[in-house]
Amino acid sequence: MTETNEFRQEVRTWLEQNCPDSMRSPHRSDADICWGGRNFTFQSQDQKLWLERMAGKGWTAPAWPIEYGGGGLGRAEVKVLKEELARIHARPPLISFGISMLGPALLKFGTEELKQQHLPPIVRGEIRWAQGYSEPNAGSDLASLAARCEDRGDHYSLSGSKIWTSYGDLGDWMFCLVRTDFEAKKHEGISFVMFDMAAPGVTTRPIRLISGKSPFTETLFDQVRVEKNQVIGELNQGWTVAKYLLTHEREMIASTGLSSAGTIPVGRTAAHVLGTDNGVLHNAMLRTDIAKFEMDERCLELTIERARDEVKAGVSLGATSSMFKYYGTELNKRRQELLMSIHGNDALHWEGEKSHEGRLARAWLRSKGNSIEGGTSEIQLNIVSKHILGLPG
Amino acid sequence: MALVLNDEQLMLRDAARHFLSEQAPVSQLRELRDTGNEDGFSRELWSGMAEMGWTGILVPEEHGGLGYGFTGIGLILEECGRTLTASPLHASSLVGVAALLLAGSSDQRSKLLPAVAAGEHLLALACDEGPIHDPLRVNCRAEADTGAWAINGSKTAVVDGHIADSLIVSALTGGGVSLFLVPANTSGVTVNRVAVLDTHIMATVEFKQVQLGEEHLLGEKDSAQGTLDSILDVARIGAAAEMLGLAQEAFERTVEYLKQRKQFGVPIGSFQALQHRAAQLFGEIELCKSLVLKSLHALDDGEDDLAELASLTKAKTGETARLATAEAIQMHGGIGMTDDFDIGFFLKRYRILENLYGDSNFHLDRFARLRGY
Numbered sequence: 001m002t003e004t005n006e007f008r009q010e011v012r013t014w015l016e017q018n019c020p021d022s023m024r025s026p027h028r029s030d031a032d033i034c035w036g037g038r039n040f041t042f043q044s045q046d047q048k049l050w051l052e053r054m055a056g057k058g059w060t061a062p063a064w065p066i067e068y069g070g071g072g073l074g075r076a077e078v079k080v081l082k083e084e085l086a087r088i089h090a091r092p093p094l095i096s097f098g099i100s101m102l103g104p105a106l107l108k109f110g111t112e113e114l115k116q117q118h119l120p121p122i123v124r125g126e127i128r129w130a131q132g133y134s135e136p137n138a139g140s141d142l143a144s145l146a147a148r149c150e151d152r153g154d155h156y157s158l159s160g161s162k163i164w165t166s167y168g169d170l171g172d173w174m175f176c177l178v179r180t181d182f183e184a185k186k187h188e189g190i191s192f193v194m195f196d197m198a199a200p201g202v203t204t205r206p207i208r209l210i211s212g213k214s215p216f217t218e219t220l221f222d223q224v225r226v227e228k229n230q231v232i233g234e235l236n237q238g239w240t241v242a243k244y245l246l247t248h249e250r251e252m253i254a255s256t257g258l259s260s261a262g263t264i265p266v267g268r269t270a271a272h273v274l275g276t277d278n279g280v281l282h283n284a285m286l287r288t289d290i291a292k293f294e295m296d297e298r299c300l301e302l303t304i305e306r307a308r309d310e311v312k313a314g315v316s317l318g319a320t321s322s323m324f325k326y327y328g329t330e331l332n333k334r335r336q337e338l339l340m341s342i343h344g345n346d347a348l349h350w351e352g353e354k355s356h357e358g359r360l361a362r363a364w365l366r367s368k369g370n371s372i373e374g375g376t377s378e379i380q381l382n383i384v385s386k387h388i389l390g391l392p393g
Numbered sequence: 394m395a396l397v398l399n400d401e402q403l404m405l406r407d408a409a410r411h412f413l414s415e416q417a418p419v420s421q422l423r424e425l426r427d428t429g430n431e432d433g434f435s436r437e438l439w440s441g442m443a444e445m446g447w448t449g450i451l452v453p454e455e456h457g458g459l460g461y462g463f464t465g466i467g468l469i470l471e472e473c474g475r476t477l478t479a480s481p482l483h484a485s486s487l488v489g490v491a492a493l494l495l496a497g498s499s500d501q502r503s504k505l506l507p508a509v510a511a512g513e514h515l516l517a518l519a520c521d522e523g524p525i526h527d528p529l530r531v532n533c534r535a536e537a538d539t540g541a542w543a544i545n546g547s548k549t550a551v552v553d554g555h556i557a558d559s560l561i562v563s564a565l566t567g568g569g570v571s572l573f574l575v576p577a578n579t580s581g582v583t584v585n586r587v588a589v590l591d592t593h594i595m596a597t598v599e600f601k602q603v604q605l606g607e608e609h610l611l612g613e614k615d616s617a618q619g620t621l622d623s624i625l626d627v628a629r630i631g632a633a634a635e636m637l638g639l640a641q642e643a644f645e646r647t648v649e650y651l652k653q654r655k656q657f658g659v660p661i662g663s664f665q666a667l668q669h670r671a672a673q674l675f676g677e678i679e680l681c682k683s684l685v686l687k688s689l690h691a692l693d694d695g696e697d698d699l700a701e702l703a704s705l706t707k708a709k710t711g712e713t714a715r716l717a718t719a720e721a722i723q724m725h726g727g728i729g730m731t732d733d734f735d736i737g738f739f740l741k742r743y744r745i746l747e748n749l750y751g752d753s754n755f756h757l758d759r760f761a762r763l764r765g766y
């Protein structure tokens with residue numbers, strides 16, 4: 001107990017001195033997010049400084065081992081760090097698929113050489129990663145993927161296409177599921193490979209979303225050179241790595257269900273925007289919906305906390321991440337619906353200062369994708385019923 | 394406190410599960426009903442619970458109890474929910490004891506707690522007066538008259554009121570609400586048993602010129618509203634623990650049935666329409682587990698700002714138990730509607746617990762108020 005208290009004091013002092021004032025408020029738009037990478041343009045000197053300072057402590061990936069640039073913190077310490085960051089409403093110094101997705105898979109399945117090569121630049125936000133999983137004909141049925149990766153002696157050669165690659169045009173490197181055995185059963189011929197997206201033969205084509213943005217692409221490969229040492233796990237055993245990574249991705253997506261530190265709760269927003277009679281909202285139906293939503297939000301928060309405590313006590317999480325993914329994303333859709341109702345016609349604005357360029361409407365539209373990306377809600381329910389409840393078929 | 398059970402608590406839960414499945418399975422409830430048992434619970438079982446120390450599990454050791462705290466009794470209540478065990482554990486050993494711990498004078502505690510811990514003296518809370526839980530609506534009056542009180546009025550939905558030795562009664566006392574400890578055998582107290590739909594028994598109690606000395610006042614005069622709310626929050630969390638147990642049991646029985654029952658030549662559990670509903674229900678139950686555990690820990694930690702959490706826990710667990718029992722019936726098909734089959738008992742018990750100490754709507758409203766909208 002006293003140890004964590006000491007650590008808390010240390011963190012608090014450090015943050016006081018090192019977190020720039022302008023970084024002490026939640027992201028207001030996508031543009032506020034620091035993704036890092038070779039071509040990233042920092043929005044401000046503060047944003048750059050904040051990343052460098054946090055990365056210097058390894059606190060962009062606080063739980064990773066120090067030898068790979070991480071913070072080397074234990075679970076209790078990571079929690080303290082999070083709480084202290086939330087306390088001053090500090091925004092994340094870096095958001096990165098490298099940290100939330102690739103890192104955990106590398107740490108578990110990667111060779112020492114690969115860990116040394118890839119993890120430190122991820123911590124420092126130097127390399128931005130893209131995820132090459134889905135293909136036009138392999139979505140929910142991911143294992144039917146067809147991107148062909150052939151052995152050419154000293155290297156592999158990759159041809160085929162991926163789709164829905166989030167920020168594919170901004171990625172520096174890609175982690176990618178490819179077929180390396182063309183005879184084997186569909187789950188057994190897949191490998192997990194990595195390559196530099198600047199390599200000849202990689203083309204990206206933007207796809208525009210209903211929210212008006214184009215954060216993802218179609219990604220085409222024409223005889224792209226993949227080095228032989230850039231395979232995580234055994235050749236043809238990529239499905240195991242892919243599934244492990246997905247559990248982390250799902251946990252990350254699940255947390256979109258929780259309001260991030262510093263955002264105003266939906267109920268309080270409603271009271272502020274719509275006014276109250278003796279502390280009670282006029283619209284009884286809306287009020288009930290909000291109360292149910294806020295209850296469920298708190299439930300999810302506590303359940304994620306309980307799951308982490310259980311992991312610490314030695315219970316493995318496994319398929320439960322599907323439950324969180326399902327619940328968190330459905331919850332975020334409800335949040336966005338409520339915010340649209342609360343703000344009425346103001347929420348319909350698509351441009352202009354007042355609406356921050358249609359922030360609400362865009363967030364509402366974007367939230368519909370939460371229950372599709374990382375495996376759809378239906379697929380998560382399939383996983384829960386088969387792997388947790390043991391239902392047949 | 395980490396949201397997991399420690400070894401001692403795990404042992405307690407396993408012991409409870411073992412004891413209840415042997416001594417008080419669902420068939421016992423059926424038997425109580427079919428034999429028209431007057432008490433609505435088995436005295437023999439109650440002695441067994443006393444021997445296990447459960448009757449005094451919340452009572453501090455200095456007063457003859459085990460001092461295991463709220464988490465301890467909560468786990469047992471959850472197990473009682475699984476077996477639909479009828480006993481005064483919730484009314485007396487949880488709510489009654491909590492009332493004495495929260496509001497009792499040291500005299501009242503040392504006089505009553507040892508007997509309550511031994512299961513020999515039963516307590517019941519009498520606060521509601523109308524068909525819908527509303528602790529603010531108090532018409533029952535207590536008037537002071539030369540060093541004594543005279544209580545007049547009536548109470549409804551007094552859980553286990555028919556077997557209580559002392560009633561904890563809310564009444565208006567000029568400047569506000571006060572609580573009283575009323576021995577059930579005081580002259581002027583009339584208790585009427587009402588069997589409710591799951592064969593448990595609630596009572597209505599009438600008070601006519603019930604004369605009580607000053608020592609029967611529980612807590613401070615005129616300002617018991619807050620204390621009553623705290624006692625009720627304990628009752629709510631306890632009811633939620635029980636609902637969590639029954640929801641889990643109903644759900645597990647249903648999943649088992651989905652694997653066994655065949656139609657169209659395959660187990661009905663292979664139909665995706667049922668799989669997805671089962672998976673959703675699984676998630677809801679997981680959420681409730683976190684709520685109940687968090688609430689019990691919060692009670693043990695003596696957190697003062699419990700109201701919001703208690704309302705959340707009661708409302709959400711109630712809603713989940715509703716879903717679990719409704720889906721249980723639906724997924725069992727016709728057999729689920731038969732009296733011979735046990736699943737209907739779960740539905741009935743859920744409805745009682747849902748109503749007690751405020752239903753889901755009451756707590757949604759209270760939660761929203763507490764959050765400022």
Ligand SMILES: Cc1cc2nc3c(=O)[nH]c(=O)nc-3n(C[C@H](O)[C@H](O)[C@H](O)COP(=O)(O)OP(=O)(O)OC[C@H]3O[C@@H](n4cnc5c(N)ncnc54)[C@H](O)[C@@H]3O)c2cc1C
Nearest residue numbers: 131132133134139140164165166369372373374375376378
């Ligand atoms: C915002 C966003 C970002 C994304 N980012 C990436 C990325 O960076 N990298 C990447 O590789 N992919 C990414 N994806 C792709 C995503 O993983 C897929 O869209 C998803 O797995 C669904 O595949 P699909 O689009 O082919 O839909 P389909 O698989 O065709 O599904 C269509 C519908 O059928 C349902 N369905 C399918 N199979 C079943 C079944 N067995 N039982 C019941 N229902 C079923 C689905 O639930 C869905 O409702 C992203 C998607 C979105 C929306």
